[in-house]
Amino acid sequence: MSDRPGLERPHPVQTGKDVAVDKGGDTTIQPQTRPDPIADPGLPPHQPRPTDVSERAEKRAERQVATLFVFSMICAVGFCVAYFTLEIGDHPTVWLGFGASNVILGISLGFALLSIGLGAIQWSRKLMSDVEIVEHRHPIASSDEVRTETVTALSQGISDSGIGRRPLVRNTLIGALGMLGLPVIVALRDLGPLPGTKLEHTVWKAGMRVVNDIAGTPITPDDLQIGQLVNAEPAVFFENKPDGEPKFEGTELLQAKAKAAVILVRMRPQDIHPAKGRENWGINGILCYSKICTHVGCPISLWEQQTHHLLCPCHQSTFDLANNGKVIFGPAARPLPQLPLMVDSEGYIVARSDFHEPVGPSFWERG
Ligand code: FES
DSSP: OOSSTTOOOOOOEEEEEEEEEEETTEEEEEEEEEOOSSOOOOOOOOOOOHHHHOHHHHHHHHHHHHHHHHHHHHHHHHHHHHHHHSOOSSSOOEETTEEHHHHHHHHHHHHHHHHHHHHHHHIIIIISOOOOOOOOOOOSSOOHHHHHHHHHHHHHHHHHHTTTTOHHHHHHHHHHHHHHHHHHHHHHGGGOSOOTTGGGOOSOOTTOBEEETTTOOBOOGGGOOTTOEEEEEEGGGGOBOTTSOBSSOHHHHHHHHHHHOEEEEEOOGGGOOOOTTOTTSSBTTEEEEESBOTTTOOBOOEEETTTTEEEOTTTOOEEEGGGTTEEEESSOOSOOOEEOEEEOTTSOEEESSSOSSOOSSOOTTOO
C-alpha cells in the first residue's frame, strides 16, 4: 500500500472460477476472487525539485526556457534570410554534398521547432507544479461529474503552469510561436504569382515547323504513311539564338515541351469527320493533336490504326482522332486539342496557329 492518498490499487484478483452468491433469496453467479499475491510497492517519498525550494534555481530555469524560445525566434528569422539570400536553382553552392539553401533552410526551421519543444519540456519539468496523479481505469464515456472535474483540472493546470505569473516565459513563447508563422508565409510565396494566361498558350505559332521529336528534322506530308503516328515538337526547340545558345534549355525547355508536344497521324481523308470550322486543319488526312492527355496530363501515343483511337496508358482515356479528338472512353472530360496544320513554301508541315484552347488537364481559370 502506498503511504500517499490516492495511490492505492484495488486488489481482488479473479481466479478464473465462478461462484454462486445468494443475495436475499436470489442466487447470482460471480467470478471468484482472491487477494493479490504481489504486494503493492507504492511510490517512494516525494522529493521536491531544486526549483521548488530555491528561488535562484527557479529564476535560472525561467531564463533557460526564455533563451530557448528566443533562439527559436532567431532561427525563424534565419530561415527567412536564407530563403531570400541563398541561391535556389540548378547550381546552388554545395555544402557536404547538399545545396546550401536546402541545408540552411532545413537547419533553421528544424532548430526553430526543436527549441520550442525543448523550452516547453524544460518549462514543464522545472517550473510547472510537481504533483503526482493516479488515474484509475473507468468507463470510456465520462460522466458529467468527471467532465466537470476535467475542466476544473484543466483550469488548475493552466493556473499551475504559472503562465499568468511568468510574463517572460509567456511572452517569449508567444513570440516564438508567432515567428514560426513567418517561414510558412514566406514559403507560400512560391505558390504565386498566379499563372495568368500562361497556361492558355504554347510556343506554337503560325508558320512554325512541326519536326521529329528526336532529331528535330522537318516533316513533309509524304513522310507519313496512312495509319502512321509520329511524335513531334515545334522546331523552335531545336533552334539556337544568334550567340549560339539554344533558344530553350533547362527548366524552361521542359515546361514549354510539356505543353507543346504533339502527335501527327495520317488517316484516309474519307474517314475523318472534321467539326465545323476545322475543315482545313489537316493535310490530306494528316492531323495534329496535343500529346498531353486532358485527364491529368500523361503523354499519349498508343495509336490504334484501324479504329483511329488514341489510348492513354495512365487511366485508359480513349480519344477518337477521326472525330476531332472526342473522348469515347475513360475519365478525361475534354477532347484532345487539335493543332491546325498547313504546308510552307518548302513543302514542310507547319502550324497554322497556336492551339485554339489550353492543352492538358483542367485548371481553375480555364473558363
Ligand atoms: Fe490520361 Fe488519366 S492521364 S487517362
